[in-house]
Amino acid sequence: MIPSAGTPIQLTDFLSGVVSSCRSPHGTFCELLRTEIGRSHCFLANSATALIYLALKAFSEFSGRREVILPAYTAPSLVLPIQKAGLVPRLCDISLETFLLDIDQLPDCLTNQTLAILAVHSYGIPLAMREILKLARQNGSYVIEDAAVAHGSRLYGKPVGAYGDVSVISLNRGKNMTTFTGGIALTDNAQLSLAIARAIAELPRASLRLRLKIALNLMALGVVVRPWIYTLARPLLLKYRSLSLYTNFESFQYTRFQAGIGYALLKKRQGIFARRMENGQYLREALGDISRIRLPAIPNDAEPAFNQFPILVETAELRNRLLERIIDDARVEATVLYPKAVHHCYNLGIPKALYPNANDFASRVLLLPTHPFINPKRLEKVVEVIRKFLP
Numbered sequence: 001m002i003p004s005a006g007t008p009i010q011l012t013d014f015l016s017g018v019v020s021s022c023r024s025p026h027g028t029f030c031e032l033l034r035t036e037i038g039r040s041h042c043f044l045a046n047s048a049t050a051l052i053y054l055a056l057k058a059f060s061e062f063s064g065r066r067e068v069i070l071p072a073y074t075a076p077s078l079v080l081p082i083q084k085a086g087l088v089p090r091l092c093d094i095s096l097e098t099f100l101l102d103i104d105q106l107p108d109c110l111t112n113q114t115l116a117i118l119a120v121h122s123y124g125i126p127l128a129m130r131e132i133l134k135l136a137r138q139n140g141s142y143v144i145e146d147a148a149v150a151h152g153s154r155l156y157g158k159p160v161g162a163y164g165d166v167s168v169i170s171l172n173r174g175k176n177m178t179t180f181t182g183g184i185a186l187t188d189n190a191q192l193s194l195a196i197a198r199a200i201a202e203l204p205r206a207s208l209r210l211r212l213k214i215a216l217n218l219m220a221l222g223v224v225v226r227p228w229i230y231t232l233a234r235p236l237l238l239k240y241r242s243l244s245l246y247t248n249f250e251s252f253q254y255t256r257f258q259a260g261i262g263y264a265l266l267k268k269r270q271g272i273f274a275r276r277m278e279n280g281q282y283l284r285e286a287l288g289d290i291s292r293i294r295l296p297a298i299p300n301d302a303e304p305a306f307n308q309f310p311i312l313v314e315t316a317e318l319r320n321r322l323l324e325r326i327i328d329d330a331r332v333e334a335t336v337l338y339p340k341a342v343h344h345c346y347n348l349g350i351p352k353a354l355y356p357n358a359n360d361f362a363s364r365v366l367l368l369p370t371h372p373f374i375n376p377k378r379l380e381k382v383v384e385v386i387r388k389f390l391p
């Protein structure tokens with residue numbers, strides 16, 4: 001069985017992680033990230049969620065606006081940093097063409113209370129940031145570029161993460177590059193940078209127990225994502241998999257050990273991201289002519305390092321049956337990830353029938369793995385199973 005997510009972490013990465021964690025790993029890791037993505041300031045913390053929260057707090061130092069727009073179908077827990085910052089989440093429907101926030105509907109969602117737009121590059125597919133930034137500037141709103149699952153994707157010839165007033169990337173499990181937990185924030189804005197730096201300095205350090213737990217889990221993760229080990233461990237892992245909805249999140253500092261590993265992994269990033277691009281490209285070409293599924297429309301100026309590859313199946317019932325078939329016959333961990341739209345997950349006082357595209361999408365989307373451990377033969381098998389099921 002092939003897991004749905006994985007980053008090839010080798011023993012040598014641990015060794016170079018340990019060596020660099022003895023120096024100044026946060027500094028060197030951030031330096032590499034700043035150079036790679038082309039930003040002036042970089043910050044690390046325990047999660048992208050925590051950094052979104054700190055970014056929103058920083059925006060609030062400069063604006064009294066109270067609302068944050070996010071796509072109606074995305075990681076539902078994104079409402080938590082918004083609410084924790086004392087702000088109100090406002091949804092904007094998604095597009096059934098791009099599978100991302102619907103830019104055509106965004107102008108109707110913007111108000112004179114919109115503090116920020118959370119521009120999410122879902123599945124690693126870049127959202128058209130030029131249009132988002134233009135609308136945000138006209139409205140006097142900030143943009144958080146959420147590249148949590150899009151590390152390594154490129155847009156307009158630059159890496160994603162290069163565009164937001166603040167951009168975030170996740171290093172959590174299942175992301176394009178992982179240090180078990182963690183998040184990166186990037187900005188060119190000196191004032192925001194100062195505010196975020198101050199807030200990070202005030203975050204508690206992870207306890208010794210937690211640092212040990214993270215280090216052990218990180219090592220275990222490097223092993224368990226290998227397909228043959230995953231096959232053996234899967235029953236146990238499924239038992240411990242948390243399906244519950246988050247109601248809170250913690251914020252603390254990123255550990256030295258993780259920064260050391262992050263630095264080691266980032267140095268070999270091209271291989272990791274290139275495999276995700278190739279796997280996604282293969283699926284696009286191989287599935288493109290099947291009329292009963294829809295693939296995301298990808299702009300010409302975008303190069304997605306797919307975190308997973310989304311397809312939209314003709315009906316919900318077919319989606320559910322196809323999901324089982326792929327898992328059983330192709331033996332890869334296809335998933336749905338978020339079974340419902342954001343306003344169905346948390347009580348935001350929004351009628352459930354609103355945001356019809358997000359509701360429809362939630363019932364029909366299916367995600368295929370694209371990570372570096374999946375080999376071309378296995379992807380061919382996935383395509384074969386889909387073709388047989390949807391002739």
Ligand SMILES: Cc1ncc(COP(=O)(O)O)c(C=O)c1O
Nearest residue numbers: 047048049075148170171172183
């Ligand atoms: C689009 C998106 N943004 C933000 C996050 C939060 O990232 P983290 O787990 O590092 O808090 C996630 C997590 O899956 C996500 O999918």
